[in-house]
Amino acid sequence: MVGFTAVFSALLAAQAALAGPIRSRTPYRVKDSHHVPRDWRRVGRAPGSHIIDLQIAVKQGNFAALEKHLYEVSDPDHPRYGNHFSADEVKELVKPTDETLDLVHEWLGDNGIVPSAYSSAKDWITVSLPVEAIEQLLDTEYQIYEHKEGGKVARAPAWSLPAHLHDHIDTIQPTNSFFRARAEKFDHVETPIYIDAQYTPSLNSTLNAVCNVSSVTPECFQTLYSTKGYKTQASDKNAIGFNNFLGEHPIRSDAELFLAKYRPEAASSAKDFPMYTIADGPGDYALTPQEIEDGTSKEANLDVQAIAGISWKTPIVSYSTGGSPPFDPSVSTPTNTNEPYLVWVQWLLSQESLPQIITTSYADDEQTVPKSYAVRVCNEFAQVGLRGTSLLFSSGDSGVGAYGTCISNDGTNSTQFLPEFPPSCPYVTAVGATKNFDPEVVAYRPAFTGPDGVSHGNYTSGGGFSNYFTRPPYQEEQARSYVENLNGLYNGLYNKDGRGYPDIAAQGLYFAYFWNGTEGTISGTSASCPLTGGILSLVNDALLAAGKPQLGFLNPWLYKNGYKGLTDITSGSAVGCGVDGFPAVEGWDPVTGLGTPVFPELVRLAGGRLP
Numbered sequence: 001m002v003g004f005t006a007v008f009s010a011l012l013a014a015q016a017a018l019a020g021p022i023r024s025r026t027p028y029r030v031k032d033s034h035h036v037p038r039d040w041r042r043v044g045r046a047p048g049s050h051i052i053d054l055q056i057a058v059k060q061g062n063f064a065a066l067e068k069h070l071y072e073v074s075d076p077d078h079p080r081y082g083n084h085f086s087a088d089e090v091k092e093l094v095k096p097t098d099e100t101l102d103l104v105h106e107w108l109g110d111n112g113i114v115p116s117a118y119s120s121a122k123d124w125i126t127v128s129l130p131v132e133a134i135e136q137l138l139d140t141e142y143q144i145y146e147h148k149e150g151g152k153v154a155r156a157p158a159w160s161l162p163a164h165l166h167d168h169i170d171t172i173q174p175t176n177s178f179f180r181a182r183a184e185k186f187d188h189v190e191t192p193i194y195i196d197a198q199y200t201p202s203l204n205s206t207l208n209a210v211c212n213v214s215s216v217t218p219e220c221f222q223t224l225y226s227t228k229g230y231k232t233q234a235s236d237k238n239a240i241g242f243n244n245f246l247g248e249h250p251i252r253s254d255a256e257l258f259l260a261k262y263r264p265e266a267a268s269s270a271k272d273f274p275m276y277t278i279a280d281g282p283g284d285y286a287l288t289p290q291e292i293e294d295g296t297s298k299e300a301n302l303d304v305q306a307i308a309g310i311s312w313k314t315p316i317v318s319y320s321t322g323g324s325p326p327f328d329p330s331v332s333t334p335t336n337t338n339e340p341y342l343v344w345v346q347w348l349l350s351q352e353s354l355p356q357i358i359t360t361s362y363a364d365d366e367q368t369v370p371k372s373y374a375v376r377v378c379n380e381f382a383q384v385g386l387r388g389t390s391l392l393f394s395s396g397d398s399g400v401g402a403y404g405t406c407i408s409n410d411g412t413n414s415t416q417f418l419p420e421f422p423p424s425c426p427y428v429t430a431v432g433a434t435k436n437f438d439p440e441v442v443a444y445r446p447a448f449t450g451p452d453g454v455s456h457g458n459y460t461s462g463g464g465f466s467n468y469f470t471r472p473p474y475q476e477e478q479a480r481s482y483v484e485n486l487n488g489l490y491n492g493l494y495n496k497d498g499r500g501y502p503d504i505a506a507q508g509l510y511f512a513y514f515w516n517g518t519e520g521t522i523s524g525t526s527a528s529c530p531l532t533g534g535i536l537s538l539v540n541d542a543l544l545a546a547g548k549p550q551l552g553f554l555n556p557w558l559y560k561n562g563y564k565g566l567t568d569i570t571s572g573s574a575v576g577c578g579v580d581g582f583p584a585v586e587g588w589d590p591v592t593g594l595g596t597p598v599f600p601e602l603v604r605l606a607g608g609r610l611p
Contacts, residue, residue: 048132084388218309361526396462399576433508442572542608
């Protein structure tokens with residue numbers, strides 16, 4: 001009954017809005033426009049009666065102060081290091097000014113529109129309206145666009161606001177964002193069928209005894225990254241979360257099979273880790289026949305198994321968020337057609353307590369989302385960091401860009417490398433991928449066709465430089481030096497002043513895992529990201545056991561001190577866009593970042609306690 005009442009109220013509001021012309025104290029002007037990405041095509045007008053949950057990003061009150069605080073509490077040399085903020089303290093920094101809220105409410109109220117929801121800091125306002133009402137409110141037209149791989153959305157490439165609101169509203173969505181979250185996983189196979197001909201087994205007998213290049217297991221990771229034998233000491237104070245989107249949800253029976261084989265002492269943890277569902281995301285249930293046919297939840301299974309295999313007994317938390325559903329003109333109730341990151345992070349920021357680390361293995365080309373929207377979502381991640389949570393994102397699986405797609409979306413159709421978002425956000429830690437063991441090198445596997453006739457695409461650890469976000473202060477020296485040492489290589493194909501990523505790396509080729517009761521292997525930075533999260537959660541465990549705060553936003557510490565506890569990767573490159581891409585070098589590089597973890601050294605550098 002509540003749902004019906006909300007819809008009925010929205011329809012009444014829409015009728016009031018349509019009863020006369022849109023009223024405004026100043027003329028309308030275009031606020032934002034964004035070219036339709038090349039993988040999308042227009043297929044028709046959006047039905048006027050279709051109801052959308054429209055989210056209005058109200059200008060935040062003092063984000064500059066929030067950013068300053070974030071860098072201070074994350075700088076190991078600052079006296080405030082580790083003094084993370086509470087939920088209320090963060091809200092106080094970002095809540096809009098009274099003037100801004102009053103002006104936005106006046107505009108909505110003058111047109112008979114009543115907000116249906118607010119974010120916890122009231123910096124996002126949701127209104128549920130039919131498309132025809134939104135079109136009048138924003139002086140635009142919604143069309144239906146279809147992606148080449150399937151799925152339709154209602155979008156308006158350009159939209160307007162009254163001139164006096166331009167400085168009070170950052171963005172409104174869904175309008176012109178074509179962000180399409182994709183899992184950064186590559187090729188589930190039950191029998192690996194491609195091994196690098198140049199691979200030679202490690203001369204280290206300890207590694208060679210436990211590391212098999214064709215199926216890499218938790219025992220190999222424990223040995224390679226020196227976590228073997230560590231016993232958690234602060235499981236009551238520590239937790240690690242991971243995100244699921246696109247209908248994914250972890251399958252407990254598969255996690256139990258995996259742990260029973262590779263980490264038997266941890267098998268019971270598969271039965272009871274909490275699974276939170278957000279915005280009608282999928283719940284805790286076994287795979288359905290349709291999900292089996294579609295191959296759903298391989299990513300979710302990989303994430304939980306990669307984490308549990310390295311970080312036991314640290315509690316695990318799963319988040320499954322709905323959003324970005326295919327357009328269905330028959331639906332007459334409000335639909336969430338925003339990208340799931342915003343939905344998830346708004347929910348997360350409304351919670352009083354958060355896990356110390358959260359990993360995410362999904363991303364898309366940065367240019368598919370308008371800069372204004374990317375900046376606001378990135379700012380939400382900064383709020384999470386100030387509260388003491390490390391956000392890790394996969395860096396991508398296509399090097400500097402997938403072959404045949406390296407075309408700009410600015411109307412010029414020029415050739416350029418394609419950075420990914422959210423890993424390009426400066427307030428998250430992006431994780432690249434390696435392969436082999438002694439030494440580790442950039443994860444790379446060329447495209448090939450197996451003996452079974454199945455084609456497998458090119459896979460390379462992703463990396464590059466953002467076109468939206470400038471180089472952050474914590475990596476100024478390293479990224480600037482890297483660009484200078486390229487000596488003009490790839491000039492014009494990337495933004496030399498952009499935020500460079502990834503920041504760190506770990507194994508990402510042929511992970512052993514279970515799906516639908518069957519063991520196979522899977523590759524991608526979607527493997528290296530949760531693995532890295534699991535290792536860093538053990539660092540947090542050692543810190544908390546010593547009475548010290550968790551790592552929080554990692555990057556300032558990594559670039560100043562933490563890099564000394566990483567193994568530098570100097571071989572390989574971010575192959576993509578028909579070229580070799582950015583090479584791995586001594587020090588930081590935009591393909592493996594600062595390197596791969598050496599657990600005891602990270603604990604020592606962070607000031608933790610080893611038992």
